[in-house]
Amino acid sequence: MAPLTTFSFGSRDHRHLNRYDLDVWSNYVDFSALRALELAKEIRIDALSWATTNCSFTSLETLVLIIEWKDSHELDIIKQTEVDDFVRSLPPLKDLKIDGAVGPSTFRAIVQRHASTLKRLWMGNVETWPREEVTSCFTGVLQEHPLLQLEDLTLAIRRSKGDENEVAIYKTLGSLPRLQTLDLTLDCADESILPHVPGPDASFLGWAVGKDVNDNDEAMELTQDRSFDDFHQQTFKDLQTTDGTHLNYGHIRGAFIDSALDEKLARAIHQIMTAAKGPRSLPLQRLKLGTRGGCQFGSIDSGVLAG
Secondary structure, X not given: OOOOOEEEEOOOOOOOEOHHHHHHHOOOOOHHHOOEEEEOOOEOHHHHHHHHHHOOOOOOOXXXXXXXXXXXXXXXXXXXXXXXXXXXXXXXXXXXXXXXXXXXXXXXHHHHHHOOOOOEEEEOOHHHOXXXXXXXXXXXXXXXXXXXXXXXXXXXXXXXXOOHHHHHHHHHHHOOOOOOEEEEEEEOOEOOOOOEOXXXXXXXXXXXXXXXXXXXXXXXXXXXXXXXXOOOOOEEEEEEOOOOOEEEXXXXXXXXXXXXXXXXXXXXXXXXXXXXXXXXXOOOOEEEEEEEOOOEEOOEEOOOOOO
């Protein structure tokens, strides 16, 4: 009997996949013969660590992976290296969909290990990374390890009012020589009023600013944009967080600016990417753009802007 070449883990309950699931199935499935593996529900990080040590995926070409979120961001930081080690332990993949607890270090591991073969990449959670990490990954890392075979890319990035960092990301994506299909979501959420998350600044959860969550002040301080004039520094009293923190008019104005996606902006993004194509590059055949999170301010998810 020929071994399985495609296998999907999943169940009808909400239980995460764990190391014992993998251990049991390893008695029935030859993981080394699999060419496609779909983990159709969240997998615990300790299960990935177990798989790195005990499983051989020598024939694998396609992987769908959803990594569990931890309640503690500190555990996410500690365990991120285990996710990266699993990614590096795999043979060079052609198709990868990865979501959940995925940070910049995992993106670097993906590119360093799979750049020469990857044709399709669906990357989740990028919009939660610090802006400087996104710029570093999608400019510096991709220049060092270009995805020369990539044809189809899906991801979300944080909008920053079309500044030079955002434009640099568009240029880098456009420079991928074989990229023909791009599904790009522009995340417009304003996290500037979130409290500080204790832990190393390098954490992909460390983008929050404001006061420490352990402070007993009645309200957190907002990060003031120096471009705000007197009017836009005024408090918008119709919206506030559960601890009493109010937004400024400048935050509302910024949300409208970032969320505005019209034909002019879409054409501008397309032109930036097209201009970045090299002489032997394939043309971009399909560009899908969307926005989300325009009415989300830290812990506030308001219907005011959506209405």
